[in-house]
Every structure is written in structure tokens, then in C-alpha cells.
Amino acid sequence: MTITVELAAGPFEPAQRMARLTAIADGAGAVVSFTGLMRAVGQDGDALNALVLESYRGVTLASMKAIVADAVRRFAVSHVDVVHRHGRILPDEAIVFVAIASTHRRAAFEAVDYLMDRLKTEAVFWKREEGEHGSRWIEPTAADTDDAARWIKG
Amino acid sequence: MAGIPLTVDLCGRLAEPYGRSVAIEISVEGLIAGDLVDAIAAAYPALTQMLASGRTKACVNDAIVPFSAKVLPGDVVALFPPVSGG
Numbered sequence: 001m002t003i004t005v006e007l008a009a010g011p012f013e014p015a016q017r018m019a020r021l022t023a024i025a026d027g028a029g030a031v032v033s034f035t036g037l038m039r040a041v042g043q044d045g046d047a048l049n050a051l052v053l054e055s056y057r058g059v060t061l062a063s064m065k066a067i068v069a070d071a072v073r074r075f076a077v078s079h080v081d082v083v084h085r086h087g088r089i090l091p092d093e094a095i096v097f098v099a100i101a102s103t104h105r106r107a108a109f110e111a112v113d114y115l116m117d118r119l120k121t122e123a124v125f126w127k128r129e130e131g132e133h134g135s136r137w138i139e140p141t142a143a144d145t146d147d148a149a150r151w152i153k154g
Numbered sequence: 155m156a157g158i159p160l161t162v163d164l165c166g167r168l169a170e171p172y173g174r175s176v177a178i179e180i181s182v183e184g185l186i187a188g189d190l191v192d193a194i195a196a197a198y199p200a201l202t203q204m205l206a207s208g209r210t211k212a213c214v215n216d217a218i219v220p221f222s223a224k225v226l227p228g229d230v231v232a233l234f235p236p237v238s239g240g
Contacts, residue, residue, distance in 0.1 A: 056213070057216055059216050059217075095240070096240055120239040121237075122239060125237060125238050126167070126235065137238070139238055
């Protein structure tokens with residue numbers, strides 16, 4: 001099993017990371033990935049110039065690693081690659097990449113879905129939109145919170 | 155006895171009124187994180203409302219701690235507003 005969790009200060013190439021994971025995922029029957037991109041339109045429909053993701057020392061990366069560790073315990077996966085930008089991100093740039101390899105596709109699909117729902121609500125970032133409205137801090141949406149709640153076992 | 159200066163990092167929107175860190179004096183014995191938050195709210199009034207929301211967390215030496223945790227001189231301390239997530 002390989003687990004890669006990174007915090008990136010600059011742009012990264014999702015296709016390269018996907019190719020690398022696929023190449024090392026010997027015996028995997030499935031490789032599933034998600035790439036989150038910065039949209040040029042904010043939550044309120046305003047045009048955006050940038051998204052700023054503030055992180056804090058080692059705490060942000062540690063929060064990401066803890067979420068990934070939970071995913072590895074919960075799903076039958078063989079390889080994990082997670083990279084998340086911090087700092088200033090421009091429209092159309094990749095913000096986050098999550099890729100999972102597993103023997104069977106269901107675990108890979110669910111693990112990617114789980115990871116994104118938790119990263120979107122729990123990873124230690126503070127997000128600010130910069131656009132025609134100026135600068136505005138944003139928080140997880142109700143939809144993000146509802147999505148993350150799906151994974152809480154009753 | 156003069157207090158010992160402690161720098162407290164402010165993350166996210168908490169940094170807007172006074173910048174990314176504020177200074178406060180604490181005793182050599184330290185204090186609990188909850189009392190530190192109260193002291194900062196008193197010393198920096200523009201933070202009072204945000205810190206009173208009950209949603210602030212204390213981070214001491216790179217670990218989020220309960221408000222009952224001790225903060226000592228020399229600790230690396232930050233206050234976190236609710237996270238945005240990634």
C-alpha cells in the first residue's frame with residue numbers, strides 16, 4: 001500500500017499524478033480520481049479573480065493525513081494519492097486531487113467520495129474568495145455539511 | 155512581577171482587525187486556553203464578538219486543545235475560527 005498526502009504551494013498536474021498512481025497500483029482492478037478546480041464564479045455568483053486557501057503550520061497537513069487514515073481504515077483500498085493546494089489559486093487551476101486504487105471499483109468510488117466530503121468540511125483551511133466584490137471569507141455550504149454527514153455511522 | 159509576552163497567531167477572519175498575530179502577557183505559571191481567549195478578547199476589542207461566538211478553537215504546539223488545556227510561556231499558540239475545509 002502507498003499513501004501520499006501533500007500540501008502544494010503551487011500548481012500541480014492531476015493527469016501526471018493519476019498516471020503515476022496507475023503505474024504503481026499493481027494488481028488493482030480499479031483506479032478512481034477526483035480533481036477539484038477553481039471556478040471563476042463564487043458562491044454568490046460574483047466573478048472571482050482568485051481563491052486563497054490559508055493553512056496553518058503542520059496542522060493543515062496533519063488534518064488531511066488524519067482524514068486519509070480514516071478512509072484507509074474504512075475502505076478496502078490499496079493506494080491513495082491526495083494533494084491539496086494552499087495559498088493563492090487562480091481560476092481553472094486544480095485545487096485538490098484525490099485518487100484511489102483498489103481491487104474492486106466500489107471501494108475506490110466510495111473512498112474518493114468520502115475523502116472529498118471530509119476534506120471539504122474538516123481539513124484545516126480558511127478559504128477566501130477574491131473578486132469584484134472584494135475579499136470574502138467563506139465556510140462550508142449546507143450541501144457540504146449534509147454530504148459529510150452521510151458517512152457518519154449510526 | 156511583569157508578565158511574559160506570548161505571541162498568539164490569528165487564523166482566517168480573526169486576523170482581519172489586528173493582523174496575523176497579537177501579543178499578550180501571561181504569568182510564568184501560564185493559564186488555561188479559555189482564559190487566554192478571554193484575555194485576548196479583553197485586550198483586543200475588535201475580536202470580542204468573534205471570540206464570543208463559541209466557535210473558536212485553540213491550537214497549542216500544533217494540536218487543537220480543549221479550553222481547559224494549559225498554555226505556558228514559550229508555547230506556540232494560535233486561535234482558529236471555524237475552518238472552511240478545502
